[in-house]
Amino acid sequence: MKPTNATSDPSGAGGVSGTAGMLLAGGGWLALMVLAALAYRFGHAGGGFRAANLSLAVVLAIAALPWLVPRVTLRKAVQRIEMRRAVAGAAIIAGLAVTATSVVQHVWWIAVAALLLGVYGRIVVAGRRGRRLRPAMASAGLYVIGTLAAQLVGGVAAGADALTWLAPVSAILMIAGGVCAFAARWQLSADKFGMTQGGKTTPIWAVAATVALVGAAVVSSQVESGAGGQAGVAFTVLLALCGIALGLTTSARVMPGLSRPRLIALCLISAGVMVIGIGVVTEVTAVAALSGLIGWLGGTAAAAQDAERQPGTRSVACAGVGGGLALLVAAGGMSGRAEVSSHVSWTIGPTDGALLVLGVLGVVTGIVALLVLDDRRLRGIGTEIAAAWKPAGRTVAAATDSGRHDDGDASDGHRSGRGLFIALEGGDGAGKSTQAAAIAAWLEERHGVGVVVTREPGGTETGVKLRDVLLSDGGVPPRAEALLFAADRGHHVDTLIRPALRAGRAVITDRYMDSSIAYQGAGRDSDSEMIADLSRWATAGLLADVTVVLDVDPVEAARRRGDRGPQDHLEKEPAEFHRRVRQRFLDLAAADPDRYVVVDASGDPADVTATIVEALTPFVAAADLDRGEPLAEPVGPVERESPDDDRTRAVPVEPESPDDDRTRAVPVEPESPDDDRTRVIREPVHVESEPIKPEHADYLERLRSQAEAERRARERLRRQREENR
Numbered sequence: 001m002k003p004t005n006a007t008s009d010p011s012g013a014g015g016v017s018g019t020a021g022m023l024l025a026g027g028g029w030l031a032l033m034v035l036a037a038l039a040y041r042f043g044h045a046g047g048g049f050r051a052a053n054l055s056l057a058v059v060l061a062i063a064a065l066p067w068l069v070p071r072v073t074l075r076k077a078v079q080r081i082e083m084r085r086a087v088a089g090a091a092i093i094a095g096l097a098v099t100a101t102s103v104v105q106h107v108w109w110i111a112v113a114a115l116l117l118g119v120y121g122r123i124v125v126a127g128r129r130g131r132r133l134r135p136a137m138a139s140a141g142l143y144v145i146g147t148l149a150a151q152l153v154g155g156v157a158a159g160a161d162a163l164t165w166l167a168p169v170s171a172i173l174m175i176a177g178g179v180c181a182f183a184a185r186w187q188l189s190a191d192k193f194g195m196t197q198g199g200k201t202t203p204i205w206a207v208a209a210t211v212a213l214v215g216a217a218v219v220s221s222q223v224e225s226g227a228g229g230q231a232g233v234a235f236t237v238l239l240a241l242c243g244i245a246l247g248l249t250t251s252a253r254v255m256p257g258l259s260r261p262r263l264i265a266l267c268l269i270s271a272g273v274m275v276i277g278i279g280v281v282t283e284v285t286a287v288a289a290l291s292g293l294i295g296w297l298g299g300t301a302a303a304a305q306d307a308e309r310q311p312g313t314r315s316v317a318c319a320g321v322g323g324g325l326a327l328l329v330a331a332g333g334m335s336g337r338a339e340v341s342s343h344v345s346w347t348i349g350p351t352d353g354a355l356l357v358l359g360v361l362g363v364v365t366g367i368v369a370l371l372v373l374d375d376r377r378l379r380g381i382g383t384e385i386a387a388a389w390k391p392a393g394r395t396v397a398a399a400t401d402s403g404r405h406d407d408g409d410a411s412d413g414h415r416s417g418r419g420l421f422i423a424l425e426g427g428d429g430a431g432k433s434t435q436a437a438a439i440a441a442w443l444e445e446r447h448g449v450g451v452v453v454t455r456e457p458g459g460t461e462t463g464v465k466l467r468d469v470l471l472s473d474g475g476v477p478p479r480a481e482a483l484l485f486a487a488d489r490g491h492h493v494d495t496l497i498r499p500a501l502r503a504g505r506a507v508i509t510d511r512y513m514d515s516s517i518a519y520q521g522a523g524r525d526s527d528s529e530m531i532a533d534l535s536r537w538a539t540a541g542l543l544a545d546v547t548v549v550l551d552v553d554p555v556e557a558a559r560r561r562g563d564r565g566p567q568d569h570l571e572k573e574p575a576e577f578h579r580r581v582r583q584r585f586l587d588l589a590a591a592d593p594d595r596y597v598v599v600d601a602s603g604d605p606a607d608v609t610a611t612i613v614e615a616l617t618p619f620v621a622a623a624d625l626d627r628g629e630p631l632a633e634p635v636g637p638v639e640r641e642s643p644d645d646d647r648t649r650a651v652p653v654e655p656e657s658p659d660d661d662r663t664r665a666v667p668v669e670p671e672s673p674d675d676d677r678t679r680v681i682r683e684p685v686h687v688e689s690e691p692i693k694p695e696h697a698d699y700l701e702r703l704r705s706q707a708e709a710e711r712r713a714r715e716r717l718r719r720q721r722e723e724n725r
């Protein structure tokens with residue numbers, strides 16, 4: 001679901017509202033940094049280190065309070081107040097409160113300003129489309145420049161003086177943003193209020209823990225900055241933000257061969273170790289660099305879980321919780337001295353102690369995540385990590401691709417000959433059977449092409465027996481499973497697919513070798529290249545001309561399967577298994593874009609068909625297909641409905657020799673009085689597949705009548721041409 005903000009695009013795309021979004025968010029972030037620094041400073045002045053930590057924790061918690069207001073209450077409020085008025089009003093009030101901190105130099109006033117800033121942030125975030133980090137990074141950059149300039153002129157302590165002018169600057173930015181939003185008539189659809197994009201940003205606990213460690217790293221920089229002063233703090237914040245942004249954008253390229261839950265767990269463990277590292281080092285640039293790396297790990301983990309690659313408000317809240325915990329544990333004042341050897345010792349201050357506690361917690365949580373987030377636990381993790389930088393799809397695609405140029409005929413790899421071989425792939429419940437029927441109807445009705453609809457496992461009589469062994473009860477052990485799927489495929493290709501292709505038919509198979517690579521390879525965690533080799537050998541290298549991957553979220557697919565009835569043991573595999581399967585299909589498609597089409601299968605079945613049909617049209621146009629003629633002379637006895645009924649349905653029979661491509665013909669229902677075309681339909685599929693649902697039947701009916709109208713028009717044209725001659 002993409003949010004639609006009809007009257008504005010405050011996502012930073014440009015224009016008045018884009019500028020408004022940048023100013024509002026940038027001003028808000030700057031104000032938050034100023035208030036945090038002031039809270040720490042005043043706390044420190046009043047009661048030393050412990051008071052400083054507590055005052056910073058309290059001020060951050062107060063700023064977070066408005067986020068606890070239920071979404072429904074906010075929605076009601078926004079329905080009453082026009083959005084642009086709310087934004088402009090909040091910007092003015094919060095801006096004035098933050099500016100006043102330069103005059104009212106007391107910690108309670110900072111708390112008031114933090115509360116008003118929190119209200120402002122809640123309203124502005126609800127009104128902005130993007131959750132981009134650019135404004136935050138720009139503010140941190142400004143903060144670095146401001147404090148560094150002050151420190152260069154007046155020494156390290158003077159860095160804090162910059163706060164007196166950074167506070168009004170943040171207010172000016174916020175108020176200017178509010179004015180722009182007002183002028184641009186910034187609106188907000190009430191039902192989008194408080195929603196992060198597509199509701200997808202809820203972090204799982206391991207991601208939340210990683211992001212919390214980023215917060216801990218950043219907040220601790222207030223103390224660990226040592227000689228760096230305010231500029232050191234700002235530099236740390238900036239690097240952490242840049243790290244997060246980098247992690248969000250590069251996550252997909254990080255260890256592409258590693259399952260995403262395992263990646264998230266490794267990010268958490270690494271972030272934990274680095275947080276401990278911040279406690280050990282004292283030098284400001286090392287603290288900043290480590291914070292940047294932890295930020296990168298947090299961004300990588302967040303994007304590994306959230307395809308939107310936008311930090312959500314809940315992620316910010318997690319960072320806040322991590323930071324708050326670090327402050328509170330540090331305020332406990334735990335300290336000590338660790339003798340590493342006779343020469344090396346480590347003096348642990350309260351912040352180091354807090355970072356040590358949180359880092360160890362992070363590492364332990366990461367190990368738990370490694371054990372529970374991936375259903376394979378630690379099985380094969382070493383091999384997977386070793387091969388993790390090789391994109392799985394590419395190596396396997398290379399293995400299957402090498403079959404393309406085998407030899408000429410029976411084992412000709414990717415054919416250059418007749419027919420069109422279409423494979424439908426995707427998870428269980430993605431809609432392959434539904435779409436196979438719709439594509440067959442389209443090919444038959446629109447293009448007059450004889451179509452064989454088949455499936456794996458179970459496309460032949462032998463295959464039906466293998467399907468039973470594979471899918472009934474608990475199935476068979478993994479290696480036997482891989483071999484039996486390959487055996488079914490080998491038989492299927494030799495006895496049904498190749499003969500039909502040689503006869504110029506279009507063959508639509510519901511699953512092919514990619515299913516083995518995805519289910520046995522990625523799902524079962526077997527050697528994917530071996531599985532691909534097995535299928536390549538079994539099929540003598542026959543690849544589909546085009547593979548359509550029906551991509552649907554495994555949760556939605558599970559819902560569809562649930563509606564359908566009892567599930568087999570593969571369908572009942574855990575969600576993570578199905579996520580790996582989905583990812584492998586996508587990897588395979590990405591590695592060979594000329595031969596794959598990925599279709600979002602979450603929409604209405606008719607829309608999905610329309611997308612597939614559009615993608616297949618060039619393949620159909622380029623294929624050497626037998627259009628509208630009988631597949632072969634009927635063999636064997638044919639039952640007739642009347643003495644002059646000579647219509648046939650042609651079905652390939654089990655061949656008796658490798659080049660035997662005979663078919664069996666059986667009568668079909670006439671669709672119109674002059675319907676003399678024949679179709680090739682593989683019987684087991686139609687016998688065993690589910691009945692077409694009424695809504696799909698309507699759609700097929702529409703296709704049929706459209707095709708009938710086109711046929712009549714063509715006929716009229718042909719007659720006219722003959723008359724003219």
Ligand SMILES: Nc1ncnc2c1ncn2[C@@H]1O[C@H](COP(=O)(O)OP(=O)(O)OP(=O)(O)O)[C@@H](O)[C@H]1O
Nearest residue numbers: 427428429430431432433434560564603604605693
């Ligand atoms: N686009 C769609 N939207 C909603 N429901 C759908 C859609 N396509 C198919 N369905 C329904 O989802 C269920 C599964 O569809 P279908 O059998 O076509 O999927 P499949 O990919 O062949 O599943 P499997 O691999 O498990 O055989 C059926 O009940 C079907 O009616």
Ligand SMILES: Cc1cn([C@H]2C[C@H](O)[C@@H](COP(=O)(O)O)O2)c(=O)[nH]c1=O
Nearest residue numbers: 428456457485511515516519520570571
């Ligand atoms: C071809 C093939 C299939 N599978 C799995 C995938 C499904 O769970 C079942 C087939 O059921 P469907 O309802 O016909 O889709 O078998 C597999 O694991 N490996 C394969 O090669």
